[in-house]
Amino acid sequence: MSNIILHIADHRVAIEDREEGLSVDGKLHDVNIHKVTEGEYSILIEGKSYHLFFHTWNTCLHAVIDNRVFEIKRHSLRDQLAERFLKTADDHSKAVTFRAPMPGLVTKIIRQVDLQVHEGEGILVVEAMKMENEIKTSKSGIIKKIFVREKQAVEKGDPLFTIE
Amino acid sequence: MSNIILHIADHRVAIEDREEGLSVDGKLHDVNIHKVTEGEYSILIEGKSYHLFFHTWNTCLHAVIDNRVFEIKRHSLRDQLAERFLKTADDHSKAVTFRAPMPGLVTKIIRQVDLQVHEGEGILVVEAMKMENEIKTSKSGIIKKIFVREKQAVEKGDPLFTIE
Amino acid sequence: MKKIKKILIANRGEIAVRIQRSAKEMGIETVAIFSDPDRTAPHVLYCDQSFPLNGVTSAETYLDIQKILEIAKKARVDAIHPGYGFLSEKEQFASAVNDAGLIFIGPKPETIGLLGSKTSARELLAKHKIPIVPGTTSPIKNLGDALKVAQSIGFPILIKAAGGGGGKGMRRVDTESDLGNTIERARNEARKAFGDDRIYIEKFIANPKHIEIQVLADTHGNIIHLGERECSVQRRHQKVVEESPSPVMTEELRNKMGATAVMIAKAAGYVNAGTVEFLVDDRKNFYFLEVNTRVQVEHPVTEMVYGIDIVKEQIRIAQGEKLSLAQNDVRPNGHAIECRISAEETDNDFLPSTGKITHFFPSEGPGVRHDSGARVGTEITMHYDPMIAKLIVHGRDRKEAIEKMSRALDEYKINGVKTTIPFCQFVMMHEEFINGTYTINFVEKNFRLSSVPLPHDAVVAIASSYLKHSAGNGTASGTNGMVSKTSKWKSSAFYE
């Protein structure tokens, strides 16, 4: 297997599966991996025992280790080029679209399109599991678009609104 | 599905999956079945809740219900004819072959070929999980054949000896 | 005295399973009810009989009194246990059960009415001169009404649902400008949770502990208390970690609070198990909050410390038996802690996490109790409460209990939903919890998104198993191709 780049949460690591062992960022490790059940692994690294699960949330692969959950992204050379291109394009339009963090029902639209909003301000309310959750913007700007209306059911990952 | 015959342990039942419900030995039942996971079912019969598993031991399907295990055999018309034939054949040669009830190691042959033995007599010893298990015959007769030798490993179901 | 032979459990999840266990041990048959998504849930698998409610939402299933009573009749039960939440504190349900000639395992309907409405409870308490938190004694009618009360007692205030507990409909308001919006949302939540949108206002006490007293009252006038539970670790006004005894409790304060709780139960004509909740300030003054007229989520910590099965006591009381213990027989033994395992994103403001549980290995071993309503294959949906299970430990003393809970949390393995386990681990390691000084502001004051870096070995473990996993699956789904800039999670939503 050729050298690949993984993004594990905020960590960027280069890994390579060599004959002599697993190379992580150029350093060789004595790693013993066994699949326990589908999506579940036991890993011994120089004796240290890790028990790890994989799960796909919202089309993204995650690793669950010590009850903490980390997103994993794979990254090839082509990706890096593509990313550089997107980054340039992105610099022009700074629109950010916020998506539903869980499935639920939109019970209230608090702020309307074209309004100026500030970081931390509530834009709309999604009800799930009997709790009303105010969805806040983490970016200040103008509301360019609201994708949903009141009483509408949303799935996790559905676009809610765009701030520019 | 046409009428089929099941042997569940000592019970012989005729079942038919009709539009109106499940017919067992001609009687209709209000049965609600849901698969829980692979090989695991929840069955509600007129409200009564059963939790049931299937498992194949030694190539035979078994049902596990209330922690009791029952062998299931399916039985078609052709089977009945075939069985009748075998029964006739069987009446001539009354040889019974005993098979290993668990995997293990044959540690001792107690009785030799051509000996007359009685029901309950130990014929050989199989060691498994650190216990020595004397394998007894449940039939009186002559030992016609011993399939194993001392120190030989056997799998569950392997023939051990034949009594005629 | 009528021996109960068959109970319908008008609930779902861990509490339905837990009630079934006690009933079964007493030789009583159990009947489960289930919504469509719950067809193969543990309570359906465990009970002797199970009947469908034919519907999905709470309103069309576990809150539908008519459907439940029809099943009770069909199954010929002689009693109904309401559990907690859903219909448990609805006077109308208790009445309907009695009118159908069945035993309601809980207080009399009128007691539920009196105490269930927190405003009439506050009136009762005021009459008996028991200290209560300043606020309204009747539900507020409109914004003007609310504003007047709020101004008179001073911000910050708490808005609370009159019709039920559990933090549903509870909202803190710091400024006048937020009042209208917040009242509206609290009303919506209260209506959905309890079918009752009445709300009232209380003074917000700055750094109190939440301490509650468990009481048991039989139909012969005997009332005892089983000491306290401290439940100050709360997020969104909902308890997450509870313990008994409270680390600040003294024998003297326990006797005083216990006597007050028993006095309140007496004043209300209380029968069966109930919980009197108090706020305790830093000078150990205690203020009445509310009475929960049903079994509490956190009742197991009391069970483990006092060696009493509260659900069995509820059933015995309901069939007319006298309490098997007097107040003097009741002695605490060791220390118990409970952590609620909820499907929530600890790293994302405790937002609900939905999904199917693919792996489930709860903790086991000495001193560990697990009360669960989920299992491998369970789909956690948006329709019901996110609590999956409760993990309870018992140790010889508080130190051992904390060590045991830490071990048990580390050992707990679940995949398919995110849970509150990382939060509970944070609590067990936090100095304020360990030294016992924590208050209900613990989360707000202390909890930050974990910035504990991923150890290098863990990175190696993830990377190496990723290689094996993606090799085994052809390509790992959703991870190949371009790195998208769209999926980094933020505190409340994720942006692209």
Add this chain to the structure above:
Amino acid sequence: MKKIKKILIANRGEIAVRIQRSAKEMGIETVAIFSDPDRTAPHVLYCDQSFPLNGVTSAETYLDIQKILEIAKKARVDAIHPGYGFLSEKEQFASAVNDAGLIFIGPKPETIGLLGSKTSARELLAKHKIPIVPGTTSPIKNLGDALKVAQSIGFPILIKAAGGGGGKGMRRVDTESDLGNTIERARNEARKAFGDDRIYIEKFIANPKHIEIQVLADTHGNIIHLGERECSVQRRHQKVVEESPSPVMTEELRNKMGATAVMIAKAAGYVNAGTVEFLVDDRKNFYFLEVNTRVQVEHPVTEMVYGIDIVKEQIRIAQGEKLSLAQNDVRPNGHAIECRISAEETDNDFLPSTGKITHFFPSEGPGVRHDSGARVGTEITMHYDPMIAKLIVHGRDRKEAIEKMSRALDEYKINGVKTTIPFCQFVMMHEEFINGTYTINFVEKNFRLSSVPLPHDAVVAIASSYLKHSAGNGTASGTNGMVSKTSKWKSSAFYE
């Protein structure tokens, strides 16, 4: 006093997991060792570090002292806990551990030698005038020797392994003609289990109860006992169900047996946890059987009744601490029962059952403890002991404990191997167990292959789910085609 920081657990299965739990709660790191088939076993997953023994059989893995000490050195542990079975009662192992400069969590090697050989133990006891069962005080040399002893004390006799307990190598002999064969098999079994084929002979006492006393002794000369466990429900001379207290125990008898056990421990210079086993006849005379110089399988019932973690006590004693309790602080509370869940065919003479566990839903809830060495995906092989897990319950009294165990056994769901659960259910419902009069002949006397007919509804359940199952799988494997006459099981083998 040397604080232990890191322990190697020289064992597998539930006891390795259980030791790891206590160590972790004490802040001590743990090191697991594993054979090839155990690579992903729970003890490997749970311990902080895990190292391979590279082999399959016990002899080349968990019994290989050299390999274990090499791992201990590599992992820089400062102590080794042997668990039960394997090397736990091998004097040579304890010596080798000490010689390597490590702490052996157990008695001194010479104490293991003295008590581990049951013949020298019997000599010691005879010297102290403690009643023992008539028999040999030294290992028998040959058949002639054995015959002479057997004739002098009279048949039936018991042949027992001198080198270890747990029923391995134990055989009853009723007639002279069986003596030779049986001795040979007992020797084989003993050699394989303990690496020691010495055997001795005891008078077979007709209807005794097996009652044992748990003792704790520190390095400062303090010795206490933690009451008794009754373990009379045995099949193949191995315990299956244990309880504490014994239903026939009186305060007076407990004090007497406890004092005797403490006296034996003192005479042997005993340090750490140990168990003194007795036979008690129907007139409450008790006869010394043997001392088990390690933690017992059934230790949890004592833990639950006395509120003491025996493994933690073992570790504290090993690091030189004084006992935290005096004899007067020790009080039993309620009643505990343990059932061993073993992979055996209850309906087929308890023959081992091998296979992969496909579904595993152990019991949970109030008063239930589960100590397990297996999980979904575990392959139960012929290489190791068939015990998968232990189910332990605690109730306010014996009646509640039996009700709770019955409930917990019903709730337990496992698929992939057959288990002893149906047998344990039989025990909980049997009059002799319920009234407490059962003896070690309980199984032989009472247990018959179940002839409880399959209820009609269960037949309907099986038939209907069979239809769905075979539809879902195309055709259900191994069930189509001709009905074979070959697979009906018989008591010891199946015939065609």
